[in-house]
Amino acid sequence: MNTDHVVRTFVEYFQERGHRRITGSTLLPPPVDPVLFTTSGMHPLTPYLEGRPHPLGRRLVNVQRCLRTTDLDEVGDNTHLTVFEMLGTWSLGDYEGRQSLGWGYELLTQGFGVDPGLLHATAFGGDGRTGPDTASLEVWQERGVPVEITTDDNWWSNGPTGPCGPDSEIFLWTGDTPPQSTPTGDDRWVEVWNHVMMRHRRLDDGSLVPLPQRNVDTGLGLERLATVLQGRTSVFECDVFDPWRRLVPALWELDEPSLRLVCDHLRSAIVVIGDGVSPANTGRGYVLRRLVRRVLTVLRRDDPSRGLGDLPDELFRHTLHRFRQTVAPDAVRKVLLDEERRFGRLLERGRQVLARPRFRGPLSEEDLSYLHDTHGLPRDLVRSLRPR
Template sequence: MDTEHVVRTFVEYYEEHGHRRITGSTLLPPPGDPVLFTTSGMHPLTPYLEGRPHPLGRRLVNVQRCLRTTDLDEVGDSTHLTVFEMLGTWSLGDYEGSRSLDWGYRLLTEGLGVAPGLLHATVFGGDEQVGPDTDSLRLWQEHGVPVELTVEDNWWQNGPVGPCGPDSEIFLWTGDTPPESTPGRDDRWVEVWNHVMMRHRRLDDGRLVPLPQRNIDTGLGLERLASLLQGKPSVFECDVFAPWRRSVPALWPLDEPSLRLVCDHLRSAVVIVGDGVRPANTGRGYVLRRLVRRVLTVLWRDDPSRGLDDLPRELVTHTLDHFGQDVDPGLVRRVLVEEEQRFGRLLERGRQVLSRPRFSGPLGEDDYHYLHDTHGLPRDLVTTLREGGYSRT
C-alpha cells in the first residue's frame, strides 16, 4: 500500500463519516503564530478550535506538511524526518474522544489491514487537576486492545499556556517476536496516531479553564504509517524516498546514517525553498541554512569535490510535485548551489580569521561576539572549525 493509497483510504473513510477535506497550508504558519514553521495540522485551525465557526462545518480532515526543528537531532533514526506529512482529523465541538478512537481503530484494522493483536494504546491516567480518561480506557477495553496509563506522556499542550487536554496514543508493534511489554517500556512499540481531547485552556498561573467547545484533534504521520504498512524498517525505505535511494548512492556513495541525513535534509530543503524561504542568518532562513550545511559537511567529509550542482533535477521535480508546489525546479537548485558557494567562501574566511594568534587559545564570549558581528561567523561554525570540521582538503 503506497502513500497515495494510504492518503486516499484515510480521507475517503472520514469523508464517509461526515468530514470535509480542507486544503493543507504551506510550511509557513499563519500570521501571529510564534513558531517558525507549521508543526501540525492544528496550527492553521487554531481560531476554529477556540470557537470560531469553520466555513466547512464541525468535522474536518486534511493532509498537512510539517516541520519540527525540535526533531532535527533525531533525524536518521527509523521514524523521524525534518519535513513530513501529517494526516489529521478534527471535531470542532461535535463528537467526543471515544467515537474518534473507535473510528481510528476501525480504519487501522478494517481499512488499512493492521492486525488488532499488533496494537497497544496509552491513556491519560489523571493528575491533581484532571481525572483519568475513563471513556478512552473503556473504549480500548471493549476492543480488546491493551492499555497503558500515563500522566505526562498522555497530556497534550502546545506550550505553557493555551489549548490543551488529555490524549490517547495508538502504537503498532514492530518487533520480530509476538507483542510484549508496553510502549513505555519497549521502543519496538511505535506511535502511529495521537487523539487529543482538547477541552481545556491553561492560564498563565497554571490553572485550567474549559474551552468554549470540546474538540478532538488527531494526527497520524503519513511516512511513518506507510513504512510500517509496507513492512519497511525505517521511514527512509517507504515509497516516497524510493527515487532518492535510487539516485543518491549512485551519485555519492554513503553509509546508511549519512545517506538518511543527506536524503532527508536535501528533500526538506527543496520543500522549504518551494514554500518561499531563502537562506538567512536568522529565523526560517537559518533552519534552511543549517540543513544545507549539514549535508555539505557529510558530503565533503569523504570527497571534497562533491557539490550540490550534481543534484539531479528529477529529484527536485519529484519532491515539488509530491508536495504540490508550483515552483521552477531550476530555481530551487540555484538557491541550493548559491548557498553552497556562500558557505564555501565563509569557511575560507573563517579559517583565515581563526588562524590569527588572538584565537589560538580558549574563546570567551567577547571573542564569539566579535567573530559573529565583525566576520559573520556563527558560534556553531566557529566551534566546528576549531574542532577540525568542514574539511575540504
C-alpha cells in the same frame, strides 16, 4: 500500499463519516502563531478549535505538511523526519474522543489491515488539575488493546498557552519478535496516531479554563504508517524516498546515517524553499540555512569537491510534486547553489581563523562559543575543518 493509497484510504474513510476535506496550508503558520513553522495540522485551525464556526462544518479531514526542528538531532533514526506529512481529522464541538478512537481502531485494523495484536495504546492518567481519561481507557479495554497509563506523555498542548487536553496515542509494534513491554519501555513500539481531546485552554498563569466547545484533534504520521504497511524498518525505506535512495548513492558514497541525513535535509530544504523561505541568519531562514549547511558539512567531510549542482532534476520534481508545490525546480536549485557559494566562503574564512595560534590546541567551550558568535562558525563545521 503506497503513500498515495494510504492518503486516499484515510480521506475517503472519514469523508464517508461526514468529514469535509480542507486544503492543507503551507509550512508557514498564520501570522498570530508564535511558532516558526507549522508543526501539526491543528495550527491553521486554532481559531476554529477556540469556537469560531468553520465554513465547512464541524467534521474536517486533511493532509498537512509539517516541519519540526525539535527532531533535527534525531533525524537518521528509523522514525524521525524534519519535513513530513500528517493526516488529520477534527471534531469541532461535534463527536468526542470515544467515537474518534473507535473509528481509528476500525480504520487501522479493517481499512489498513493492521493485526490488532500489534497495537498498543496510551492514555492520560490524571494529575492535580484534571482527572484520568477513563473514556479512552474503556475504548481500548473493550477492544482488547493493551493500554499504558501516563501523565506527562499523554497531555498535548500547543505551547505554554492555548488549546490543550489529554490525548490517547496509538502505537504499532515494529520489532521482529512478538510484542513485548510497553511504549515507554521499548522503542520498537512506534507512535503513529495521536487523538487529542482538546477541551481546555492554558492561560498565562498556567491555569486551565474550558474551551467554548469540546474538540477532538487527531494526527497520523503518513510516512510512519506507510513504512509499517510496506513492511519496512525505517521511514527512509518507504516509497516516498525511493528516488532519493536510488539517485543519491550514485552521486556520493555515504554510510547509512549520513545518507539518511543528506536525503532528509535536502528534501526538507526543497520543501521549505518551495514555501517561499530564503536562507538567513535568523528565524525560518536560519533553519533552512542550517539544513543546507549540515548537508554540505557531511558531503565535504570526505570529499571537498562534492556539490549540490550534481543533484538530478528528478529529485526536485518528485519532492515539489509530493508536497503539492508549484515553484519551478530551477528556482529552488538556484537558492541551494547560492547558499552553497556562501558556505564555501565561510569555509575559507573558517580555515583562516582556525590557523591562528589561539586555536591550534584543543578547543574549549569558550573557543567554540567565540567562533560561533563572532565568526559564524558552528561547532560541527569547526570540527570538520580541524586537522585529523
